[in-house]
Structures are given as structure tokens and as C-alpha cells.
Amino acid sequence: MKIKTKIITSLKYICIFILTVCITFAMPLTAEATLETYPEYLRNIPVSIVGSSEGNVKAVDLNYDENTYISMRDMAELLNATQKAFDIKVTYNSVSVTSGVPYEIKGGENVPFASNLRDEKDDPYNRKKNAFSIDEKEVSYYTIIHKNSEGVYDCYITPGDFALLLDIDMWYNGDVLNADPDSALNLNLKDLEADGYFEGMNAVLLGDASSGEVIYEYNGDLSFPLASITKLMTYAVVMDAVTGGRISLDTVVTFSENVEKLSYSVDHAFHMQAGDTATLEDLIYGSLMQSSNECSLALAEAVSGSEERFVEAMNLKAAELGMSDGTFFYNCNGLPVFSGGVFSGKKQNHITAEDLFILSNYLLSVYPRITEITACSEKYLESMSRTVMNSNPMLKNVDDVVGLKTGTTNKAGSCLVSAKKVSVNSENRYIVAIVLGAEDGAFRNNVSQTLLSYGTKVLQAGDGGLLDGASHIDGGAESKKIPRDAESLARLIVRKTIK
């Protein structure tokens, strides 16, 4: 009996041992199988610096193939003896670039990744809007900060943002990334479109606001949600009331309960109590700079008595400006509107990029003071005892940007309409770049900056002339479409006069 018990106990221990061994050896196999399912997202890209050196830069494909971020330290080392030399200082959450100075070697530069796969123990490569400055000027870029093999913090940025940052011409030749430090960024929107650059956007438009000419458009006549860019139309209607003498910028507006309620909703910028007051002008700043929905509602109620009547005025204004049927408004601030009822649907204000160009041109020509507001980074609103900040990233990234408005909802995506002053033969002209429906802020910013860069060079090429290799995309399309009805004809003529 005793022997039997001992045998059974021994067998138990043997089973446990075998099981433990099996589990111990199975885990790495499992892990290895799991690793094999990770995409290869660390790679080394061959780089050729025209007229200088060649090498390899480390690159991270963030989550997807070709969503590539390249090492700035590796690029700095390769560009060291060129016109585009720069130094970079990177901490765990900030990047500082100084252009035109030699790069100070820190270690790990151009040392390729040892493996395509990220070490399990390694920190993830996370993209963030880290603090970023160039020549002590704050700019806004989405970057990845990660230590290299020598433990030195490195910054990874997309090649496109890198090219825009340093204004350096870059292109792929097969798998080799080329950079020409002696050549400014040379964009060709036609080629970009053919490569699918704009397919991630709902619509894109670049125009010369001074002449009313559309330089480039992608889906320009299609209707899409515009989110808070709505507030530009709100501003137009408010200013019509001001210039018409019905209200003044100094008018003291008392907040209603509707305004208070909105200011406590999930989409508020700041809280506003019913019965409190602010000047019309401060509400305008709050609406345009901080994109405050409650300020917009207070403006609408002050001008028209109710938001419903104000929205009627917005839609009428759209018709007066010659906008298409693809532009319509349900509210004054761009928030989603629920239809109510048992089955409540969600509606949003819509606009076409062409119509947004019309509105932008109208504001720049009829109410140019808007740029004092939209170009302002920070403003203290005395009547509201608060400071508002401007959310437009182009104000930081591009010189001479004067506005105009961001907009974001889930359905609208990331939207931005930017206006930039361009000096042409001692004359100040404006270009307008519109991006509707980018997947995120990073894409929106990159496309906006690309358009502004291209537009600047187009205007400076002289007489609205185009850069070599580029051509008007859909330019002149208006002249090929003969409107057959009175409304379309009227809108066409009105558009021609908005400069």
C-alpha cells in the first residue's frame, strides 16, 4: 500500500515536471510565432546627398508600410558638409534644430538598425507632437523621439516634413532617398496627385485669393463637412451686421442659458454663465482663435436673436456669395446636430472646397481685419478675463501665414483653411490653402504646408506663372462649364468678383 502511494506520488511529480518543461519550451515558440506576425517596421534606407555623400539612415515605418519616419541625427550627419547643415538637440520630449551650423556628433549616427524587429524590451516608437523649434522659432510637427543604439535621443520625422522644415529638395529614386542641399524643395502637385498623395483627404484646394484663380484642386466641387471652419461664415454674417450698423464690436452681449448649457457640454472651450457678459469683439476672438462653440452661439444670438434665424442668414449669405448647393449650414459653430426623435440622426454643416475659397476670398477682401484675429497666437480678452490661444499650426510652421481656421470632427476629419501673404513685385498677395477631411492633424499639417510652399513659389514665379513641370490642375475648368441656369450663372459671376 505504501509502495503504491509512493509510486503514485512520484508519478504526480514526474507529470508536473514534464508539464513544466513543456510549458517552458513552448513559450518561446509561441512568442516567436507571435513576433513573426509583427510587421517589419525598423529599416535602413540608403540615402544619397547630391554632390556630397551617401549613407544609410534609420527609418521607422509607423504601423504601416511606407508611413516612414527617418532619423534626423542620421540626416544631420550626412548633410554636415553642405548648405543644409544643421545641428539638433533632442530630449525625451523636445527637439531643437539650429540651421546653418555643423552637426555635433553624439554617437549612433548612421549605425543601421541591427534588426528589423523592435526588441520586446525596447520602448515603443510613439508619435507625438513633441515640442519642436527651429532657429528658436516654435514649430509644430508630429515626431517620434527614441534613443538610438548609443543611448542618445534621436528624433524621427517624415521625409516630407523634413523637406518642408529645411526647404530641401528630396525624392526617391527606386529605394534610394535623394536629397539635394543646393536645391529648394521642388514640388509638383500633378506628380503628388498621381502618387496618391491627396487620396487620404476629402478635398484640397490651393488658390490665389488676390486674383480669385484656383491653382490646384482635388475634389474641389464635392461637398464635405467643415466642422469649426463654419465659424468663418459666422464671422462674415456678424460683420455684415456690424457694418450694417445693427450691432457694434463694443456691444455688450449677455449670455443666455443656451450659451451656458453649451459651455458645459463635452465640446466646450470654456464655461460661460447665463447672465454674464462679454463684448462682441471678444466673443469674435474666442470664436475664431479658440474655436469656442459657446462664443459662436453668443454671437449668433446677439446678432439675430436666435441661432435659427442666424443660420438662415448664414445660408442666405452663402447664396449671395454664389456658393453651390453643396454648401449648407445647420448651426453657427460646426458641431454635429442631432435630428431628434426616436431614431435621431446626426447632421453636419457642409461646404465644398471651391465655396470655402469663395468665402476666404470674401473675408480677406471685404473684412481684411479678420487677419488681425486669425494671425494672433495669443490674446487676452478683457471682458471675459481670459486668454485665448490660436490652434492653427501653420502660424508656427510657415512665415507670413495670416490665418484662417481649423476644424475637426470625427466625420469631417482634420480640416484647415490657411491664408498666407506672399510678396510679389512689391505687392502683397494672398494664397489660400484648403484641406478638408485629412485623417489626422499630421496629414492635415503636412498637406497644408505643402500647398502653401507650392503656392508661394507659383506666385513668385511671376504673373501667376507656374513652376517648370507643373501645370494648372482643373484650372480653367470653370471656363469650360457653361452654366445653363440663372442661379449657376449668377454664382459664377459673383465668384469672379470676389478678390
Added chain:
Amino acid sequence: MRSHKFLLGFLTIVSIISLSVIGVSLYYIFIKDKSPYIGTWVREQKITNMVRGKMDAWLWEADLKIFVDYPTDNVTVDMIVTFDRSGNITVKSDKKSFDSASEVASKIGEAALTDFLTKRLAAAGTDVSSLNTDVNLLLEEALGMSVAEYMSEYGPKIMPDAEEVDALFAGTYTYREEDGRLIITDTDTGEEKTATYVVDDDKMVITTGRETYIYSKK
């Protein structure tokens, strides 16, 4: 012999009767006084309101309903009116008169479109005079054509055709004369009107009390 005479006599009588009948007929047709209104006449018919109405219908499809200022020109076509001896009157448009009428209608349309676009610009906050240009030049710049060219090629059809004019103004009537007045009856509606008439050389004026028609001999 006797049969020859009989034949000769018979033929003579028939000839006399035939000649008499012919003579009397000729007398009634050409010699006896006929009523002065018998014959074919022409009168002008104004169709200006038809033209303006068609232009308004096109303009008012726009979102903003704008009352345009029309020029005072009138668009007129000729109506051919025939009085026959049997007591019938027919009224029908003269297609040859539509060409000149069409030119006037075109001018009206161009003026209306110009006024419409000017007022739309004003509604958008743009005074045409401040642009240092006019609507014609704006259209040239936008579409490469003048207002006249646009109306001709792509604008609405505002000149009515003969069928449309006849639908409103053509018709058939009967008439009879009583105590020097004409009693005219519309054969479609049966409506009866009493009219006075005055014929002087090649002109005729028929007045029904409220309406006066001036005819010229065709």
C-alpha cells in the same frame, strides 16, 4: 329641215340662259358693291408679356428672386385676318413677321440678364460700377462670351413661336351684319360680341367696346 330649226332654237335659248347666268354672276362678284371688310387684313399683335414671362420664369428659378427692370420696347408679330363672304373670319399669325420680333425679344432678354446679374452682384456686396467693368466684361472673362452671345447660345428661349402665339391669339369666328354693326361669334367658345367698323382706304378699325383692332389691307 324642221329638225334643224328646232335644234337651232333650242341652242339659242340655252345660250341666252347661260350667258345671263354668267353675266349675273360676274355682276355679283365684280360689280355689285361688296362689304368693305371682306378680304384679307393684317394687324399687329403685342407679345411683349409673353417674352417677359418666359424670361422671368428662367430668372426666378434662381435662389434669390430678383425683379428685373425690363426695357420699354414692345415685341409685336403680324396676325392675318380674313373675312370671307360666307360669314367666316379666320385669324392666324404671319410667320414672316417673327424674324424682326425675335430681334427685339433678344434685346429684351439681354437687358434683363444684365440687370439680373448687376442686382445679384449688388446683393453680394459688389457694386458693378466699383469694379471698373460691366457685366458684359465679367461674362467675357468668365465664359469667353458676351451677354448677347450667352443668351443666343445658352440662354432661355424667350421668343414664342407661331404655335404659341396662335394658341393665344388665333381663332375662327363667324360674323353677320346687323344694322351696320358686326355680330362676331367665337366658334370655339360661342361668345358673341358686337363690333363697329370703319373702313377708310386700306385701313379698317374694328371696335368691340373695350378692344380696338387696327387692320391694314394685305
